[in-house]
Amino acid sequence: MSDKKRIVSGMRPTGPLHLGHYYGVIANWIKLQEEYDCYFFVADWHALTSEYANPTKIKDFVPGLVKDWVAAGLDPEKCVIFQQSMVKEHAELHLLLSMTTPLGWLERCPTYKEQKTELVQKELNTYGFLGYPVLMATDILMYKPCAVPVGKDQLPHLELTREIARRFNHLNKTELLPEPEDMLTEESKLLGLDGRKMSKSYGNSIMLSEPMDELMPKLRGMKTDENRLRKNDPGDPKVCNLYPYHKLMTDPAKLPEIQEGCRNATWGCVDCKKLLMKSMEEFLTPLHERRAACTDERVQEILEAGNKKARIVAQQTMEEIREVMNFNF
Structure with missing residues (x-):
């Protein structure tokens, strides 16, 4: 005992x-x-x-x-x-x-x-x-x-x-x-991909078992800072739906660069999403491998x-x- x-x-x-x-x-x-x-x-x-x-x-x-x-x-x-x-x-x-x-x-x-x-x-x-x-x-x-x-x-x-x-x-x-x-x-x-509460009923979720090839298109359409209509518009990570994902999944050493790139408009939302895709793949791949082994x-x-x-x-x-x-x- x-x-x-x-x-x-x-x-x-x-x-x-x-x-x-x-x-x-x-x-x-x-x-x-x-x-x-x-x-x-x-x-x-x-x-x-x-x-x-x-x-x-x-x-x-x-x-x-x-x-x-x-x-x-x-x-x-x-x-x-x-x-x-x-x-x-x-x-x-x-x-x-x-x-x-x-x-x-x-x-x-x-x-x-x-x-x-x-x-x-x-x-x-x-x-x-x-x-x-x-x-x-x-x-x-x-x-x-x-x-x-x-x-x-x-x-x-x-x-x-x-x-x-x-x-x-x-x-x-x-x-x-x-x-x-x-x-x-x-x-x-984490909010859902559309900025609302993450929920299966809203269709805005990222499932732990979701294959990366199905996930990538969803991430490309993810809602970001609504004030950034063009790449050269400065943004604010605090109001961006994407940044909390980076805080949890991306190398912490990269966060200052992400913040600066967003606020100074040297990074576009597409750049930010590409980095998140890489971070998410690194996070989810071991989960997918363990799940496949769990028959x-x-x-x-x-x-x-x-x-x-x-x-x-x-x-x-x-x-x-x-x-x-x-x-x-």
């Missing part, structure tokens, strides 16, 4: 990951796996909350998500990678915690209100959608982590997890379930090993849960 402190996090399998996912989530996970006992799970049951009418595509997305993780740098030897639905104890604890979670706690959840407003094309008046924060709390509390890496938008969910843990502990006169701290992660500073058989091996490790912890937690509830028949 590891003597490192434990953290837990997961992602829904809804399609290929893009650079926004990498810099907003995965890059942080890669650092954390060196310092913590990390449990990262494919949240396929969570995907059902909005994709319940077409669950078959979730199954197709699961291997791709694991491949993207491994390609990006997650190491199954350093962290536990598992599939939520393959650890059935999650369903049991979700049921038990849902019995004690007040309805008002779920109805006041900001994400619940926002997504019902935004996803008007889907019927979301379901128990599963309302109750998914309880399932999220289950995913966390099952492994008794010290902290959870989250973005600011997920802080209300984590606070609800703590409230659920406190209520369970109070009702059962125990201190079994911890109240994990938030491990706040920086939001990805479907390898994904199965990773998940089987991770599921086994996760089940051991989950079974122990459920034995303790049943005991404090006097439900260990």
